[in-house]
Amino acid sequence: MLKSFFFSLCFILASHISFSQDQVLNIVVFGAHPDDCDIDAGGTAILYSKMGHKVKFVSLTNGDAGHFEKGGGALAKIRMAEAQEAAKRFGVTYKVLDNHDGELMPTLENRLKVIREIRTWNADLVIAPRPNDYHPDHRYTGILVQDAAYMVIVPNVAADTPPLKKNPVFVYSHDNFQRPNKFRPDIAINIDSVFQQKIYALSAHESQFFEWLPWTSGNLDKVPKKDEDRMNWLSNWRSAPLDKATKESLVKWYGDKAQSIKKAEGFEICEYGKQPTDEEIKILFPMIGKD
Numbered sequence: 520m521l522k523s524f525f526f527s528l529c530f531i532l533a534s535h536i537s538f539s540q541d542q543v544l545n546i547v548v549f550g551a552h553p554d555d556c557d558i559d560a561g562g563t564a565i566l567y568s569k570m571g572h573k574v575k576f577v578s579l580t581n582g583d584a585g586h587f588e589k590g591g592g593a594l595a596k597i598r599m600a601e602a603q604e605a606a607k608r609f610g611v612t613y614k615v616l617d618n619h620d621g622e623l624m625p626t627l628e629n630r631l632k633v634i635r636e637i638r639t640w641n642a643d644l645v646i647a648p649r650p651n652d653y654h655p656d657h658r659y660t661g662i663l664v665q666d667a668a669y670m671v672i673v674p675n676v677a678a679d680t681p682p683l684k685k686n687p688v689f690v691y692s693h694d695n696f697q698r699p700n701k702f703r704p705d706i707a708i709n710i711d712s713v714f715q716q717k718i719y720a721l722s723a724h725e726s727q728f729f730e731w732l733p734w735t736s737g738n739l740d741k742v743p744k745k746d747e748d749r750m751n752w753l754s755n756w757r758s759a760p761l762d763k764a765t766k767e768s769l770v771k772w773y774g775d776k777a778q779s780i781k782k783a784e785g786f787e788i789c790e791y792g793k794q795p796t797d798e799e800i801k802i803l804f805p806m807i808g809k810d
């Protein structure tokens with residue numbers, strides 16, 4: 520009687536919690552351009568990598584448009600090389616899909632590509648932007664990943680790639696857009712210990728952070744020439760103070776230690792994938808409470 524009760528309890532717990540504490544986690548981060556995944560989740564990715572988990576960044580476009588002097592295939596090659604260098608510095612795998620920059624559309628073809636990327640990585644967690652954004656490529660990346668949520672478990676969709684047995688948890692990466700609703704950081708990850716490594720990895724995208732992005736904001740003449748000065752300049756640029764909602768989330772996950780945290784990455788749980796409990800979130804984000 521007691522034994523059967525024990526087995527029933529185990530069954531209930533096993534069906535409730537589908538992640539185990541000692542498993543290697545598989546995480547996929549989607550971005551529109553080679554540098555987006557890095558900005559959105561780079562610090563968290565480094566922490567996963569250091570703990571032995573597997574992270575893949577997927578850029579849905581090849582970045583062949585975002586520059587004032589270079590473009591086309593030549594720029595796509597530069598962006599690919601920069602992404603692969605960044606991958607080494609983050610400790611991740613970096614895949615760049617050959618879609619034109621500035622022309623990404625939420626087509627069935629692209630949806631199936633996203634589904635296959637999630638399936639082949641056997642993802643436990645998928646990170647992507649929200650579909651509220653000034654840039655159409657960012658917006659459609661959000662739509663495409665939302666459209667893949669649930670479909671990743673449907674065998675007859677993208678039938679050439681075996682479906683996942685369970686729907687992953689999908690989370691949105693942080694943004695500052697206010698409409699139709701603000702980003703809600705359900706989870707916030709302390710990246711203080713790896714922030715400088717994140718900056719070093721971001722700096723691999725030279726044509727982005729030291730050329731294109733400063734050009735778009737009229738700051739190209741302010742970019743330092745020396746490597747060390749560039750690193751400090753990029754570090755200052757990426758050092759916005761934490762907002763109130765992120766600070767509150769840090770208190771939830773880190774308790775008293777939250778007051779001293781300076782750098783964090785926030786994530787909002789998407790309604791369309793698996794809905795994790797707080798216990799499952801701690802298993803999916805095992806760096807919480809480990810530093």
Ligand SMILES: [Zn+2]
Nearest residue numbers: 551552555657
């Ligand atoms: Zn982008």
